[in-house]
Amino acid sequence: MAIETTDTFDYIVIGAGTAGCIVAERLSRDPASKVLVLEAGGNDNWIWFHIPVGYLFAIGNERSDWRFQTDREPGLNGRSLAYPRGKVIGGSSAINAMIAMRGQAADYDHWQSLGLPGWAWSDVLPWFRKLEDHFLGESNLHGTGGGWRVEPPRVRWGVLDAVAQAAQELGVPPNQDFNTGDNEGVGYFHVNQKRGRRWSAARGFLKPALKRSNLRLQTGATVERLIVDGKKASGVEYRVGDRVFRAKAAGEVILSAGAIGSVQILQRSGLGPASILSALGIEVTADIPGIGENLQDHLQQRAIYKVTGTRTLNETYHSLPRRGMMGLEYLLLRRGPLTMAPSQLGIFTRTGKNVARPDVQFHVQPLSLDRFGEPLHRFPAITISGCNLTPTSRGQVYLHSPEIDAKPGIRCNYLSTDHDRHIAAEIIRLTRRLVRQPSLQRLSPEEYLPGPSVGDSTEALAAAAGDIGTTIFHPVGTAKMGSESDPLAVVDERLRVRAVTGLRIIDASVMPTITSGNTNTPTAMIGLKGAEMIHEDRRR
CATH class of the missing domain: 3.50.50.60 (FAD/NAD(P)-binding domain)
Incomplete structure (x- = not known):
């Protein structure tokens, strides 16, 4: 050619x-x-x-x-x-x-x-500031006038507020800004959007x-x-x-x-x-x-809990009138569920008292589904996905073929180290402790994944993490x-x-x-x- x-x-x-x-x-x-x-x-x-x-x-x-x-x-x-x-x-x-x-x-x-x-x-912070156009305005931590627009979420859910309160009952402090260099705490994520549109x-x-x-x-x-x-x-x-x-x-x-x-x-x-x-x-x-x-990725354990007495996106999505209202709210106000990031509430905490800094991040969602691309469940539920922030597993990306259209091999080697299996088990334990706090107990949470039949031993929980774990991209x-x-x-x-x-x-x-x-x-x-x-x- x-x-x-x-x-x-x-x-x-x-x-x-x-x-x-x-x-x-x-x-x-x-x-x-x-x-x-x-x-x-x-x-x-x-x-x-x-x-x-x-x-x-x-x-x-x-x-x-x-x-x-x-x-x-x-x-x-x-x-x-x-x-x-x-x-x-x-x-x-x-x-x-x-x-x-x-x-x-x-x-x-x-x-x-x-x-x-x-x-x-201290070297990269000025570049983060120069990058941003942040809704919090100019400060020693944030910048304005850059091309990277950052705004607060434009929808809130009572069930997520309950999770945030439960995290505080567990001893996690509130955090209104995860981008100060210390992201420990619970709060709503800031998002790359501008007036309700992806940026x-x-x-x-x-x-x-x-x-x-x-x-x-x-x-x-x-x-x-x-x-x-x-x-x-x-x-x-x-x-x-x-x-x-x-x-x-x-x-x-x-x-x-x-x-x-x-x-x-x-x-x-x-x-x-x-x-x-x-x-x-x-x-x-x-x-x-x-x-x-040296391929590294965050593996999340997607725990799902059925809840009662509160609204989630699951039942809203399966109601045609409510779905129509979501569209109207977005069209008129640029607010509501159509502005939602995949996860709205974040929790950064430690899996043990002797851990030097937060080593786990939770993404909390007022919805549940088996996997992306499939419909939401018909029962009201929340997803609490925890990931190990500092995995020690390392993978590879490699060619299968020199042909331009050939897909590469991607070998992540998830959970291939004792450290990562231990943290995965601790994340599921921590999730269960979170759900047992008073603010969530009033919603009668019922464990759907990994399921109540999964025991509390490290071996059982690490195996369950292998069943429910997925990439967080x-x-x-x-x-x-x-x-x-x-x-x-x-x-x-x-x-x-x-x-x-x-x-x-x-x-x-x-x-x-x-x-x-x-x-x-x-x-x-x-x-x-x-x-x-x-x-x-x-x-x-």
Whole structure:
């Protein structure tokens, strides 16, 4: 097939996801820089990308989701999980939970302790502030005027207030702002919305910047490989329909395709573990053992409790009159259940008195269902999903085939360490203690999952966690930052690929360890900070 040559650009950004949108916007501020953005998905011209509850329709839909699957997981008793990733401008920020969460200060201080100067909490906080347009206004913790809109939720549920009260009865303090560096407590999540509409990275950054003549977006563009001349990245080859194009980069190629997609592109380009590439017949450009390794994710245990004497979304959803009222409330006021993030109430706490900082996060929902894409249950119920914030299990992403349309292997290795199995058991115990508090006992909670037949031994609870555990969609770490002495380090502290010049990775894959909470806002921060690093290095 003939390859068509396009223009030469100063920067080529691969992936218009959360980080890629921000990188493209920042780089294109310089009118002298010509920027190309390549996105395999399409435009966000579908109503369910913008109404918050649309995640129910976007996840699992081939229009908006890559629809990856994990390998069968021994820790999940042989189950394979759906592994959603956004396939549209805005990436996963167009289909995710919209929860604005930075993590804990200790997460970033740990990064610096790994030999990564410039990544401590005191270093990244200014970038979080610069990123934001926060409803709380300007302060030493929050910023205004940025493209990352953060607002309070626009719906409340009495049953969630009861859960919050129960958490306080358990000894968890109230917390009105989880983004101060210490997220311990119970409160309602802040969300990436603007007046009741989802606020993705595409809406906040990329789309306003497309008015600039020096920024070009190509959608439907699947990158086949990076062009590496010697040890320098000089461009990309990409496919649009049945045509193949080659674009050259005079400055840098920036890979922002995410913790799964970036690995696929790197390995197809001959960058990665030589053993994997050689077995697939891919010529090894650079043997980089860490590409695809160090996969980390938050596994949640989805406990479901039937309740009485209170309203939940389950019975509201199955009532046509009430469903009509929900639509009317949204149409007229931009409020109500259609503005709901997948989880509204958060609880950050510790699984033991000797734990140094919160190690578990609960997402609490006034609804229940067997799995995403299936109908809500017909009985009133709540879901209390707890996840281990600092898992020690590590997985891999790897190519099954060099073909461009082949799905990757995703091996998460959930619950593969004694630590993670212990924490999973403690989470279920903690959930049961929460439900026994007076504020929830008045609702006559009845355990539906994991079920009252599951005993209280660590072995029984860890096995139950394997039955009810599912991803919370936070893959990170597959092209980690690390010091020169780290054998799995793919990029340095300035996000430059160590083995290839002219190539940076700026997305969630560079996190050396997962942050303590939802990972989209840290990814956005990495995008903003990484773009500024490019500017700084160019000026030197």
